[in-house]
Amino acid sequence: MENVLIRWRRELRGTFSNNAPAIPQWELELEKGDDGGYFGPDSAAWAVHGSMTTLVAGIQSLLIQALHPGALAGVHDHSSYQSDPLGRLAGTIRWIFTISYGDTAAARQASAKVLGIHEHIRGSYTTNSGEERPYTANDPDLLRWIHLAFTQAFLATHEAYGAPIPGGPDAYVADWAVAGALMQVDNPPVTIAELNEQLAAFTRELRHDERVAEAVAFIKNPPLPRSQQLGYRILFAAAVASLPTHYRRLLKLGTPRLGPFPLPVVLPTKAVLAVVGWSLGTPLPSEASARTRRIRLGLEDAPSKAS
Numbered sequence: 001m002e003n004v005l006i007r008w009r010r011e012l013r014g015t016f017s018n019n020a021p022a023i024p025q026w027e028l029e030l031e032k033g034d035d036g037g038y039f040g041p042d043s044a045a046w047a048v049h050g051s052m053t054t055l056v057a058g059i060q061s062l063l064i065q066a067l068h069p070g071a072l073a074g075v076h077d078h079s080s081y082q083s084d085p086l087g088r089l090a091g092t093i094r095w096i097f098t099i100s101y102g103d104t105a106a107a108r109q110a111s112a113k114v115l116g117i118h119e120h121i122r123g124s125y126t127t128n129s130g131e132e133r134p135y136t137a138n139d140p141d142l143l144r145w146i147h148l149a150f151t152q153a154f155l156a157t158h159e160a161y162g163a164p165i166p167g168g169p170d171a172y173v174a175d176w177a178v179a180g181a182l183m184q185v186d187n188p189p190v191t192i193a194e195l196n197e198q199l200a201a202f203t204r205e206l207r208h209d210e211r212v213a214e215a216v217a218f219i220k221n222p223p224l225p226r227s228q229q230l231g232y233r234i235l236f237a238a239a240v241a242s243l244p245t246h247y248r249r250l251l252k253l254g255t256p257r258l259g260p261f262p263l264p265v266v267l268p269t270k271a272v273l274a275v276v277g278w279s280l281g282t283p284l285p286s287e288a289s290a291r292t293r294r295i296r297l298g299l300e301d302a303p304s305k306a307s
Contacts (some may be wrong), residue, residue, distance in 0.1 A: 023285045026094055030289035033103025036299045037290065038178045044171035045178075048154055049100045050287050052273035052280075053162040058092070059219060059239035061153035064247055066215045067206040068145050070135045073125035076211055078137075099179045101290035111182035128207055140186060147180040147188055148199050152244075155195075160242040161269050208250050216251060231272045238269040 039045040048054070065071050098110040118137035127133050135142060155172050158165065165172050170191045180188030189195040224232055240253045248255075256263040283291070294300040 024090075024094070027097070027285040027289055030098065030102050030106065030286055031292045031296075033106060033293050034297075035103045035105075036294050036297060037101060037103045038107055039100055039175060040294070041291070041300070042166055043175055044165045044167050045100050045175040046287070047165050048158045048162070048172055049096060050282075050284060051158060051162045052277045053158040053160075054096075054154065055273065055276060056157040056161060056235050056238045056242070056269065057154040058089070059236055060157055060243060061150050062219050063216065063239065063243065063251055063253075064149040064153055065146060066212050066219075067208070067247065067250055068142070068202065069125045069127065069205070069207060069209070069211075070133070070139070070142050071145055072211050072215060073123055073135065074121050074137050074142070075215070077123045078121045097284075097286040099182065101286040103293065107182060111179070115184065128205060138184070140184075143183055143185050144180075144188075144198065145202055147176075147183060147185045148195065148202070151176050151180075151189070151195055152199060153239075155192075156242050156244070157239065161238060161266065161273065203246075206250060208252055212251070216253070231276070234265075234268045234272045237263075238265050241265045 066075075095110050095114055099107045102110065115138060121137035122135065124132055124134045137143075151173055154176070155169055158172075159169065173192055173195050174190040177188040177190045189198050220236055222232070237256045240248060241255045243251070243253070256265065291300060295302050
């Protein structure tokens with residue numbers, strides 16, 4: 001039984017680190033730096049991104065992003081998400097945690113690296129009006145859509161399955177506007193009202209087609225180890241259940257039901273997140289590195305031996 005548990009924990013950690021045998025070096029290097037970073041322990045960003053609800057948020061974010069044909073064209077034409085899903089996941093996690101927990105120089109460098117990669121992601125897609133439109137991944141509209149989808153997903157899933165956010169939802173939107181600005185999004189939303197307004201402006205550009213159906217099928221059933229499949233099905237259901245209704249309908253997804261009766265989602269989701277949190281340990285290595293840096297800089301007190 002002990003060997004099975006050790007193997008399961010190793011597989012789970014490997015899913016989020018592209019099967020790295022140890023804590024990735026980039027997480028350890030977040031100890032370095034000359035300032036406290038854009039966010040700190042009392043921030044909404046740390047509260048949300050340090051929570052296991054990010055597992056549900058990542059799923060929901062991909063679902064929402066897929067509805068924009070330009071964003072999906074970039075993924076379809078250039079991404080290795082089907083052949084190397086763990087590599088893509090690990091890259092996204094690295095960017096999120098470097099922005100959240102690194103110093104300001106590391107956050108800027110991580111964003112510049114992503115923008116540099118985006119320069120090579122080019123192609124064309126057909127709009128809903130039938131226009132053939134060229135794109136690059138750094139097009140302002142696509143950068144905005146990805147930022148909005150991320151913010152919406154991480155906020156909605158944390159509100160559904162996580163603890164209260166310091167400062168409330170507006171504080172998280174405002175915090176993550178920093179990441180939007182680093183990714184060259186002009187005037188990213190800083191309140192819930194602005195987030196909803198900017199999301200609504202994209203409504204006419206969204207659609208469901210064969211590519212969306214293909215992406216959703218992959219997101220619903222990715223190639224995970226058997227030991228993780230049941231838990232993932234629960235997390236996928238949680239992502240769908242906490243989607244805004246109009247996105248869920250457009251994606252042609254329904255909430256779990258037994259005949260006419262909705263099945264409970266919240267308690268099973270929280271149970272899975274608790275098990276994953278126990279397996280990964282707290283704080284996460286990125287947060288631990290950030291705290292070490294902040295203590296070195298005199299921004300936090302070192303924990304007492306009694307604690």
